[in-house]
Amino acid sequence: MSRRSATLLTSTLLLIVLFCVAVLLPVPYAEMSPGPTVNTLGKNDGQPVLQISGHRTYPTAGHLNMVTVRVTGADYRMNLIEAVSGWLAHDDSVVPHDTLYPQGQTSQQADQENAEEFTESQDSAKVAALEALKLPVQSRVVVGSVVKGSPAQGKLHAGDVIKAVDGGAVKAPTDVAKLVTKHKAGQTVVFTVVPAKGSGDTDTVASGNVTRNIAIRTAKASDGRAIVGIQAEEAHSFPFTIKIQLADVGGPSAGMMFSLGLIDKLTPGDLTGGKFVAGTGTIDDNGAVGPIGGISLKVIAAREAGAQYFLTPSDNCAEASKDTPAGLRLVKVKTLKDSLNALSDIRSGKTADLPRCPAG
Numbered sequence: 001m002s003r004r005s006a007t008l009l010t011s012t013l014l015l016i017v018l019f020c021v022a023v024l025l026p027v028p029y030a031e032m033s034p035g036p037t038v039n040t041l042g043k044n045d046g047q048p049v050l051q052i053s054g055h056r057t058y059p060t061a062g063h064l065n066m067v068t069v070r071v072t073g074a075d076y077r078m079n080l081i082e083a084v085s086g087w088l089a090h091d092d093s094v095v096p097h098d099t100l101y102p103q104g105q106t107s108q109q110a111d112q113e114n115a116e117e118f119t120e121s122q123d124s125a126k127v128a129a130l131e132a133l134k135l136p137v138q139s140r141v142v143v144g145s146v147v148k149g150s151p152a153q154g155k156l157h158a159g160d161v162i163k164a165v166d167g168g169a170v171k172a173p174t175d176v177a178k179l180v181t182k183h184k185a186g187q188t189v190v191f192t193v194v195p196a197k198g199s200g201d202t203d204t205v206a207s208g209n210v211t212r213n214i215a216i217r218t219a220k221a222s223d224g225r226a227i228v229g230i231q232a233e234e235a236h237s238f239p240f241t242i243k244i245q246l247a248d249v250g251g252p253s254a255g256m257m258f259s260l261g262l263i264d265k266l267t268p269g270d271l272t273g274g275k276f277v278a279g280t281g282t283i284d285d286n287g288a289v290g291p292i293g294g295i296s297l298k299v300i301a302a303r304e305a306g307a308q309y310f311l312t313p314s315d316n317c318a319e320a321s322k323d324t325p326a327g328l329r330l331v332k333v334k335t336l337k338d339s340l341n342a343l344s345d346i347r348s349g350k351t352a353d354l355p356r357c358p359a360g
Contacts, residue, residue: 163211
């Protein structure tokens with residue numbers, strides 16, 4: 001074999017080895033890309049996204065789209081070729097794996113966390129929408145979860161309404177811990193509760209007003225505090241039934257758009273004036289809009305779906321403005337009221353008055 005042939009053969013074999021290494025060698029990165037968008041005023045998989053019964057609703061037009069980001073799973077390991085391809089792609093983002101899944105979080109744990117955040121977001125979206133419409137919302141403190149093997153197991157259950165602890169009225173979830181920790185570990189604390197009616201769904205009121213007094217012997221936490229092993233949280237009762245049907249979506253970032261969709265359905269006229277509006281942002285019970293992750297990919301998803309305006313949390317404005325798709329107007333919002341004001345300007349054609357990004 002000639003020297004030239006030997007060199008070519010060696011080079012070819014080396015390239016094959018390097019290619020195999022690039023395909024087989026996992027790298028500690030994950031990929032994010034623009035995901036599907038869903039009109040909160042419309043249907044998803046044949047079912048209305050927002051389902052309201054027990055209260056008058058009104059026809060709607062236009063779009064109030066929530067947006068998503070696709071991510072590789074917690075257990076998926078990218079290879080070097082996929083990572084380089086993602087880095088070179090304009091519409092994808094490659095980030096360290098621990099950014100999305102910290103401390104070795106599994107797919108099951110990530111899914112559970114996202115589902116919990118999504119449920120909490122739906123509850124806050126309902127509260128914020130009804131509060132904006134001056135419709136009554138009742139709040140109560142409930143047992144959110146019971147720690148397995150704790151003193152409370154078998155005595156308290158998720159969904160139980162906590163009325164008092166040792167006779168002290170409970171008005172907020174933090175009151176429970178304050179009243180329990182007045183005791184020393186090993187002492188008995190008495191919970192006054194209304195037992196849960198069923199699943200503990202935040203739309204389900206506990207079984208009537210029949211209260212029970214339940215005595216629980218406290219245990220010692222690692223820091224010495226007295227505990228009973230429950231997580232108290234706030235839940236709400238609504239004057240009519242609201243269901244949000246959206247499968248395979250997690251996290252809290254659609255909260256604001258759910259609130260806007262509910263308000264649109266519960267009031268005459270169209271919030272959008274028939275325009276295509278998308279947006280993102282968490283929302284709390286008071287209507288404050290918070291920042292989300294993956295904003296640069298979400299604006300791409302919105303524009304690809306046809307959005308003309310994008311309601312953007314103020315804390316995301318600077319990042320979103322770095323590479324805004326042509327034809328998409330970023331509208332800065334801090335509260336649900338800001339979003340409603342922006343929609344009023346959009347449907348009346350006063351777009352020059354819209355608060356714009358960038359403004360970090």
